[in-house]
Amino acid sequence: MEKPKLERKLRLAGISEDDIQCSRMLAVSIARMHRVAFGEDSMPSITTFTGPSEGMSFACYFPAADEYGIRAQRISRRIDEERKRCRPAISDSEKFLPAALCSSYRSVAAWFSERMKAELSREEICFLIALHEVRHRMQVKQAGLRMFAPQSEGSDHLADQCMLLVSNAFEKARRRYAANGKPQAEIERRIDSLEFDACVVDRYALHRFHPRLTVREVRNLLFLSPR
Numbered sequence: 001m002e003k004p005k006l007e008r009k010l011r012l013a014g015i016s017e018d019d020i021q022c023s024r025m026l027a028v029s030i031a032r033m034h035r036v037a038f039g040e041d042s043m044p045s046i047t048t049f050t051g052p053s054e055g056m057s058f059a060c061y062f063p064a065a066d067e068y069g070i071r072a073q074r075i076s077r078r079i080d081e082e083r084k085r086c087r088p089a090i091s092d093s094e095k096f097l098p099a100a101l102c103s104s105y106r107s108v109a110a111w112f113s114e115r116m117k118a119e120l121s122r123e124e125i126c127f128l129i130a131l132h133e134v135r136h137r138m139q140v141k142q143a144g145l146r147m148f149a150p151q152s153e154g155s156d157h158l159a160d161q162c163m164l165l166v167s168n169a170f171e172k173a174r175r176r177y178a179a180n181g182k183p184q185a186e187i188e189r190r191i192d193s194l195e196f197d198a199c200v201v202d203r204y205a206l207h208r209f210h211p212r213l214t215v216r217e218v219r220n221l222l223f224l225s226p227r
């Protein structure tokens with residue numbers, strides 16, 4: 001849908017100007033990121049939804065329809081929440097990882113939170129979300145892509161650290177979902193192997209991000225793979 005028409009539709013659906021602006025920013029980021037991975041052809045549609053997004057992701061990739069989706073409702077608030085969530089909580093360490101990994105998690109988490117003292121901008125969050133969603137499309141469309149799994153060996157030290165952080169975050173989420181009575185199938189769907197891989201890549205990018213990344217550097221982030 002062309003831009004003025006889409007924005008009119010969003011306004012009519014009661015989406016705030018701030019949310020419209022964030023949806024636009026994210027759509028532009030996804031389109032750019034998609035071109036870095038796949039070139040000029042085969043741009044799937046990027047659909048903006050206006051319905052409630054409670055408990056659902058504000059961006060997604062639908063493999064069956066080959067389509068990117070953005071949920072406009074309250075997206076600005078969710079992006080701002082994401083700006084805080086990017087920092088790992090050191091105190092999680094003892095609870096969610098095998099004892100042998102706890103001390104290394106503690107030092108990794110301490111280093112990450114030091115690195116992340118400056119809050120990320122909305123543009124930076126959109127960059128990371130776009131990277132995550134385009135990686136999901138690559139998982140389906142990019143022949144030979146090697147994905148990260150909890151037992152993978154990272155291509156470098158940072159990748160190893162990212163796997164540790166994502167493992168911990170997944171274990172924490174698994175326990176939270178179970179405590180909230182979510183069915184096992186739903187838990188497995190939310191934190192499956194595809195999600196693990198995309199999360200490792202976006203974590204890694206978070207710590208390699210700077211405002212003047214070249215296209216080649218962004219491409220290297222998108223194509224990150226285990227050893």
Ligand SMILES: [Zn+2]
Binds near residue numbers: 136
């Ligand atoms: Zn995902």
